[in-house]
Amino acid sequence: MPRPLENLRVVDFTHALAGPYATNVLAQLGAEVIKVESPHGDLFRAYGDDRELAKLGMGIPFVGSNAGKKSVSLDLKKEEAREIVRKLIAESDIVVENMRPGTIKRLGFSYEVCKELRPDIIYCSISGYGQEGPMRDYPAIDNVVQATSGMMMVSGSEEDPPIRVGVPAADTYTATMAALAILAATTQRARFGTGQFIDVAMMDASLIFMYGSTAQYAATGAEHKRTGNMGFSGQPTSGLFRCSDGHLVSLGVVQHNQWVTFCKAAKREDLLEDPRFNTIYDRIDNAPALVEIIEQLFLTKTGEEWERQLSLGGVPCGMIRTVSEAMELEQVKQRNLRVPLNIPGMPNADLGVLGTGFLFAEDGPAVDGPPPFLSENGEEILSMLGYSNQQIADFLASGILQPSKKPETAK
Structure with missing residues (x-):
C-alpha cells in the first residue's frame, strides 16, 4: 500500500x-x-x-x-x-x-x-x-x-x-x-x-x-494567571519536587482520584486520613503544609526511583531531563x-x-x-x-x- x-x-x-x-x-x-x-x-x-x-x-x-x-x-x-x-x-x-x-x-x-x-x-x-x-x-x-x-x-x-x-x-x-x-x-x-x-x-x-490560556479568555474574557512550574489546576501536588540526588520531578496530581492513587503509590496512605487534605479545595487552602510534606517525601529517593515507582503506580510523574537525555531514552529510540x-x-x-x-x-x-x-x-x-x-x-x-x-x- x-x-x-x-x-x-x-x-x-x-x-x-x-x-x-x-x-x-x-x-x-x-x-x-x-x-x-x-x-x-x-x-x-x-x-x-x-x-x-x-x-x-x-x-x-x-x-x-x-x-x-x-x-x-x-x-x-x-x-x-x-x-x-x-x-x-x-x-x-x-x-x-x-x-x-x-x-x-x-x-x-x-x-x-x-x-x-x-x-x-x-x-x-x-x-x-x-x-x-x-x-x-x-x-x-x-x-x-x-x-x-x-x-x-x-x-x-x-x-x-x-x-x-x-x-x-x-x-x-x-x-x-x-x-x-x-x-x-x-x-x-x-x-x-x-x-x-x-x-x-x-x-x-x-x-x-496556547489553548489553555486563550480558550479561557474566549469563553469568559478573563486572563489566566501565570503559574510558573505549577500546573494550570493550581494544585500544590502539580509542580516540581527535588529528590535525593538533586534531580527534579514534575508531579501531575490534579484530580481527587489521582491524589488517592498518589498516596497509595508513595506509601503515604496516612495522608488520606488527614482532614486538611480531604478535598481538592482543602489541599489548595492548606498548600504550604502539604508542599512541605511532599518535599520531605521526595528527598528520600532519587529522581529515577520516584519516576518509576509513581508512574508504575498510575501517578502522572516525570523527571526533568535535558533534550539530549530525552532523545537517548530507550523509549524514544524504539x-x-x-x-x-x-x-x-x-x-x-x-x-x-x-x-x-x-x-x-x-x-x-x-x-x-x-x-x-x-x-x-x-x-x-x-x-x-x-x-x-x-x-x-x-x-x-x-x-x-x-x-x-x-x-x-x-x-
Missing part, C-alpha cells in the same frame, strides 16, 4: 522554518516536494552552529526540514523562468508559500493565477498575521510572534518578566497547522473535486497553541523518532533528522533521502516538463536556471 500522499506533487516556495517544516511533513507522507528557490537559495542553507556545513548550503536547520525534497533554482525576475514555474504548477497538486503578503502575487503566482493553471489546485499561504487585516504587512519571525501573541507572558510566575519559549514554538506549530490544513483540503478535493485557498497565520497558530541520514561527500555526513512524530502500522511516514543541494534537480525537473537538452543548456547559460551546487565529492 502506498503512503498517503504518493503521486501528489507540491510546489514549495517556502524558506526558513514554518513553511519548509510544513512541506517536510508532506514529503514524509509520500508527496514529491519541489523547492523553487532563488539564485541565493533558502536562507537556512547558510544557518546553524555547524559553519562548515552551512558554507556548503547544508546548514543543520535546513537539513532538518528539507530532507527528501528536490530543488530547482530559477531567476523569477525573468519571464522565461516564470513560464517554467507556470508549467510546473499546471502539473502539480499543491502550492505552498510563506512570503510576505503580496510578494508572491508580484512574482506572478497568486492563487488566482495558479487556479487558472490548475482549477483544483490546493494553495497554502503562510504568513505572520494573515493575508488581510491591519497587521497584514508587519514582518514577523518566531520570537516576534511569541511577543505579539502573548506567548511570552504565559510562562513563569506573575512577578517574572516576559519569557521567550526556548524553541521556535510559533514557527513549528504554524507549520503543523499548515500541514493539517493541507491534508484536510486534500481530503476535501478527493471527496468533492474542489481546490482550496488556505490562509495560515503564525499569530492564529500561536493563540491556538519509536524511531530520529531518522539516520547520510549526505554523501559532506563533512559530518552521518547526521539525523526527525520523523513526523507519529507511527503508522504500515506504509507510514518516511524520509526518502538527504536534502537537495541548491538546484540539484533543476535539469531533471525541466526535462520532466518537456524542455529539450538544448533549451536547458540555454537556460543555464542565460542565468534563468541556476546550475546544481552539488559538489563533486557528493556525486
Whole structure:
C-alpha cells in the first residue's frame, strides 16, 4: 500500500522554518516536494552552529526540514523562468508559500493565477498575521510572534518578566497547522473535486497553541494567571519536587482520584486520613503544609526511583531531563523518532533528522533521502516538463536556471 500522499506533487516556495517544516511533513507522507528557490537559495542553507556545513548550503536547520525534497533554482525576475514555474504548477497538486503578503502575487503566482493553471489546485499561504487585516504587512519571525501573541507572558510566575519559549514554538506549530490544513483540503478535493485557498497565520497558530490560556479568555474574557512550574489546576501536588540526588520531578496530581492513587503509590496512605487534605479545595487552602510534606517525601529517593515507582503506580510523574537525555531514552529510540541520514561527500555526513512524530502500522511516514543541494534537480525537473537538452543548456547559460551546487565529492 502506498503512503498517503504518493503521486501528489507540491510546489514549495517556502524558506526558513514554518513553511519548509510544513512541506517536510508532506514529503514524509509520500508527496514529491519541489523547492523553487532563488539564485541565493533558502536562507537556512547558510544557518546553524555547524559553519562548515552551512558554507556548503547544508546548514543543520535546513537539513532538518528539507530532507527528501528536490530543488530547482530559477531567476523569477525573468519571464522565461516564470513560464517554467507556470508549467510546473499546471502539473502539480499543491502550492505552498510563506512570503510576505503580496510578494508572491508580484512574482506572478497568486492563487488566482495558479487556479487558472490548475482549477483544483490546493494553495497554502503562510504568513505572520494573515493575508488581510491591519497587521497584514508587519514582518514577523518566531520570537516576534511569541511577543505579539502573548506567548511570552504565559510562562513563569506573575512577578517574572516576559519569557521567550526556548524553541521556535510559533514557527513549528504554524507549520503543523499548515500541514493539517493541507491534508484536510486534500481530503476535501478527493471527496468533492474542489481546490482550496488556505490562509495560515503564525499569530492564529500561536493563540491556538496556547489553548489553555486563550480558550479561557474566549469563553469568559478573563486572563489566566501565570503559574510558573505549577500546573494550570493550581494544585500544590502539580509542580516540581527535588529528590535525593538533586534531580527534579514534575508531579501531575490534579484530580481527587489521582491524589488517592498518589498516596497509595508513595506509601503515604496516612495522608488520606488527614482532614486538611480531604478535598481538592482543602489541599489548595492548606498548600504550604502539604508542599512541605511532599518535599520531605521526595528527598528520600532519587529522581529515577520516584519516576518509576509513581508512574508504575498510575501517578502522572516525570523527571526533568535535558533534550539530549530525552532523545537517548530507550523509549524514544524504539519509536524511531530520529531518522539516520547520510549526505554523501559532506563533512559530518552521518547526521539525523526527525520523523513526523507519529507511527503508522504500515506504509507510514518516511524520509526518502538527504536534502537537495541548491538546484540539484533543476535539469531533471525541466526535462520532466518537456524542455529539450538544448533549451536547458540555454537556460543555464542565460542565468534563468541556476546550475546544481552539488559538489563533486557528493556525486
